[in-house]
Amino acid sequence: MSSSAARPNDRFDWVFRNALVVDGTGGPAFPGDVGIVGDRIEAIGPPKTLGAGAQEIDLAGMALAPGFIDSHTHDDRIVLDAPDMLPKISQGVTTVVVGNCGISLAPVRFDGPPPPPMNLLGGSQAYEFPTFAAYADAVARARPAINVAALIGHSALRLATMADISIKAPPEAMRRMAEMLEEAMANGAAGWSTGLFYPTNAAADAEEVVELGRVVAAAGGVYATHMRDEFANVLDSIDEAVNTARAAGTPLVISHHKCAGVENWGRTTQTLPRIAAAAQTHRVNVDVYPYSAGSTNLRADLVTDTYPIMIAWSEPHPQMASRYLTDIAREWGLDLAETARKLQPAGAIYFQMDEEDVRRVLASDLSMIGSDGLPHDKHPHPRLWGTFPRVLGHYSRELGLLPLETAVHKMTGLTAGVFGLQRRGEIRAGNFADLVAFRPDRIADRATYESPSLQSVGIEWVMVNGVMSFDQDGSSRGRAGRLVSRDR
Ligand SMILES: [Zn+2]
Structure with a gap:
């Protein structure tokens, strides 16, 4: 890398040369140079065809892909508390989708420890964002290393508006939840989520979900759900998720799709066709992490x-x-x-899944990669540090389950499309310069159930909004993340 100061004749701020460009569309990789000006990709050309850059990096032997989008996270608080976001940026992740499973840090307040599952965002800490705008401000002030796309959690809304969450929401709570959703969507939320599996959300019926979903649909948002049942009644839960999303008019994301419990192992042969059939007439996707434990x-x-x-x-x-x-x-x-x-x-x-089911979901055209990592856990599931390199290394390169281009598409272009993230997820002139350079022959996860916080290998450079934000030797630690959504 040449790091001389900008010269007047330089056309670009940065040029990546001799890369294998995996552009996020799922199309074939090609050799090329990519030039960056400010926070955008300015040009893409065959090797040696672009002009000079103030800083240039030779990527011979490396792939250059759009920064990975973690479609399923519980990073709501960690982006504020540990904004360097090392567990994610060290995997090549440049955007996290927060607020999944009905759990979001806004808009709700708790002075003391929040009830489960809200304690998955940090057990004993207070919740202090009564509006989504207040949370968006906090993200802007923290300036995390990666972008944040936010969903609003149904449990957060219920706990903010109902004294007794063991019942279906009464009309007054419905009215207030709808107002809170409107406020959130107006201030940059990307959609909403439910966690009907959880006690804080389980008393909500389809009618409650549809009515609130319509508010999100009116603002162009997406709906993600941790379904009511991922065990014996998983097919009924898929039907409920599809029917409510369809009635509300939102695209649907079925969260961390799995068939849990030994007696349900192998049943992705039933669930995936059911989901694919629904996807013929409605936008339906699933997210998945590459592990057989939840x-x-x-x-x-x-x-x-x-x-x-x-x-x-x-x-x-x-x-x-x-x-x-x-x-x-x-x-x-x-x-x-x-x-x-x-x-x-x-x-x-919980070691509750069948490896063959995990592989079937990973291989499905409808699946995006999402870590579901829990960053506040003392001994976290290794998915927090290893998800993306594990898909590219173990599942794509070693097992041949997916071509490299398909694996990258499931963590970039597909995901940006599902969440409506504009000008992200593909290497294309005019798009934001969220980029990751990695060694396809070396990339691998190292985190295990025994040693869950080991950093992955093979990720060389990560750029976020045109700012170099991670490299293997630790010298690049810029922070240029933003709140992103369908219109920003
Ligand atoms: Zn969940």
């Missing part, structure tokens, strides 16, 4: 001896993080249910 709160109804459960964090017993529930139960001389009760509030990693 992670959320430690819940009594998820405790079982049919698959292993690892503790991710425990408030009363923090030293039990990283240990298996069965081992703790044996040590304490208790059964699994009593052990789980004693550990709560807590988070856990």
Whole structure:
């Protein structure tokens, strides 16, 4: 890299030379140079055809792709508290979609510890953003290293407007939730999410979801759902998700699609055709992480001896993080249910999926990559640090499950289209300069269930809005992330 100051004859601020350009469309990769001016991609040309840049990087042997978009995160608070966002930018991620599973940091206030699952955004910290505009301001002030696209969580709305969340929302709460959604959409939210699986959201019926969904539809937003049931009734839940999104008029994202529980293993042969059939007449996509374990709160109804459960964090017993529930139960001389009760509030990693199901979902044309990482966990699921390199390294290069171009498309162009992110997700003149350079022959995740915070390898350079924001030797640590949505 030449890092001389800008010379008057330089045409570009940056030029990436001799890259294998994987442009995010899913089309074939090609050799090329890419020139950047300000925060935009200015030109793309065959190798050696672009003029000089104030700074130039030779990418021989490397791929250059649009920055990865993490379609499913719970990074609402971490973008404010740890704005360097190392777990994500070290994977090549340049945009995170926050506010999934009905859980969002705005618009709701809690002075003390929030109820589960809101504690997935940091267990004992207060919620202090009564409007989405206040959260958007905080993002602008924190200036995280990566862009933020925000969904508004249905549980956040219910907790902000209802004293008793065990019932369907009464008319007055419906009116206030609709107003809050309107405010959020007007101030740059990208859509909304539900987590009908969770106690704070489960009493909402299809009518409640459709009515609020219409507010989001009117503003052009998208709907993501952690469905009511990913176990035995997964097909019914898919029907509910499709029917409500269709009635509301929003595109649908089925979150972290899986068939959970040993007795449901293999059933993606039923769910994926059901989803594909719906997608014939309505925009439906799914997000997926490349692991056969899930992670959320430690819940009594998820405790079982049919698959292993690892503790991710425990408030009363923090030293039990990283240990298996069965081992703790044996040590304490208790059964699994009593052990789980004693550990709560807590988070856990559930080895509840079949690897063949994971591969089928990853290979589906409808799937986008989303980490679902939980950045506040003491011993997090490795998806937080490893998702994107794992798809490109393990699943694409090693197993040949997806061509490189398809894998990149599922983390860039497809995702930008689903969430309506303008001028992102593809390498094209005029688009924002969110870019990642990586070594396709080397890229790999290193995070494991035992050592979950190991940084991936093979990601060389990451640029966000024209600012170099990450490199392997740690010298580039710019922060140029913004709140992004369908019209900004
Ligand atoms: Zn979820």
